[in-house]
Amino acid sequence: EAQVTQNPRYLITVTGKKLTVTCSQNMNHEYMSWYRQDPGLGLRQIYYSMNVEVTDKGDVPEGYKVSRKEKRNFPLILESPSPNQTSLYFCASSLTTSVLSEQYFGPGTRLTVT
């Protein structure tokens, strides 16, 4: 089944403890992206990647890192999480880098930082 998977789905952690949220897609998509969703703010892009080894900042990149060493994986790294990073995170992928390509979203990761 074609899908985007994220792990973990739920995570509660403490301030400063490094964490990684994994994202994987099995559709051979070129483009991958991370969003955070907060009440009343919609979907805001954190980072995106147009292909392997090519990443770029989105609208809210502060406090996050990403890497794209393989086409299928695009992990999101929080090196020193803070409470303001408590949010619902979505990974998404699309077939091409063209903005005309529809995006497929993962199921989401709900992160709480205390």
Next chain:
Amino acid sequence: QQPVQSPQAVILREGEDAVINCSSSKALYSVHWYRQKHGEAPVFLMILLKGGEQKGHEKISASFNEKKQQSSLYLTASQLSYSGTYFCGSDSGNTPLVFGKGTRLSVIA
């Protein structure tokens, strides 16, 4: 810059129609629409291209007015399954899609 969606929320009875608007301060090349049901991931509905025609998906259709830099999503004869939050994404050319804050639609029996 995020596109502006209106209304922020709307409640409909089954069978009623609704319009959701999406406006941008920048010139638009395309507009994307997604729907997110409660507790789920956003799901793609449609893309409207500059100079393109109005598109439809089931009883949901949309238009794109390039001059006004806005798009409208039309939901006709709404069903309970239409409930969710609708997001528009604006494409101003060579930049990633930027999503609006969403419009929460509730359809009641």
